[in-house]
Every structure is written in structure tokens, then in C-alpha cells.
Amino acid sequence: MAYWLVKSEPFVFSFQQIMEDGKAMWDGVRNYTARNNLRAMQLGDRVLFYHSREGLEVVGLCEVLQEHYPDPTAETGDWSAVDLKPVGPLRQPVPLQTIKSDPSLQHIALVKMGRLSVMPLTEAEFMRIMELGAGLA
DNA sequence: GCCAACGTTGGC
């Protein structure tokens, strides 16, 4: 079991939306590091969902429903998509500010590499964010 | 809306 964090602009695609839809195709990634992370995702891996640009907080938990396949939205290039399924919202969203000020979360890409949209987390980092979020609602 | 950080592109 591996742990990940993905970012989405809520006005484009929100956690509320994936909850309503029951699943989502995670497509449109056009960055090699992010793509390689998508390709490393395995069925059942845990994926935290972060709202960028607006909200700026981790809002919920998903899991990998379908491992990577060619991104149907890519007309050229070698890109991948995965399917995610919602598990549930965090009881308390975890703001970026909180993550930035937590000593045990200093080296995650959300803090160090602001532009990466799909990033790995260690189990300890994942557990810490879940703890800060007071678990699932 | 601004701008810093970073990735990509393209001229040489």
C-alpha cells in the first residue's frame, strides 16, 4: 500500500464532485514527474485530495480504482491517467498553512515543490495529515 | 493580479 497526494483546482474539479460522481478519471497531467507518479500508483493505494488556488487545503481521501492507462485526452505524447474513487471527506480540512508549519511535513512536495500536481507521501506523512484532519467524517 | 519557481522549447 502506497500513499499519494493529488491537487485539483476546485473550480475545475472538486472533491465534492468526485463524491457525487462516485469516481473520477484523473487525466490531463502533462508533467513527467507527475505522470511517473501516476504510473506508480497501484490498486487500492491511498490518495489525499488537495484543493489548489482556492481553498488551499487537503479535503478528502480517495483510493486508486484503476491503475494507469493511456490518457484519452492526450492527442500527442506519452501520457497516462488513472481512475480514483472517493473514500470520504476529512472531518477537518487540513490547510496548507498547517502543513507548512508542521515539522514532520516539511519535506513533502506540496511544501518544497509547489507546482507538482501528483506526489508521493510516506506512510508517516499520510498518517500525520489524517491525524491533523481528525480522520474521516 | 502579481510574481516566484520551475519545466520546456528552441537557437546556436
Add this chain to the structure above:
DNA sequence: GCCAACGTTGGC
């Protein structure tokens, strides 16, 4: 293959 220019992301 280097590096300057440019585009995009995303926090502020």
C-alpha cells in the same frame, strides 16, 4: 548540449 526565453502553476 548549453542556456536564454517563454509558458504555466499556484501561493500570496
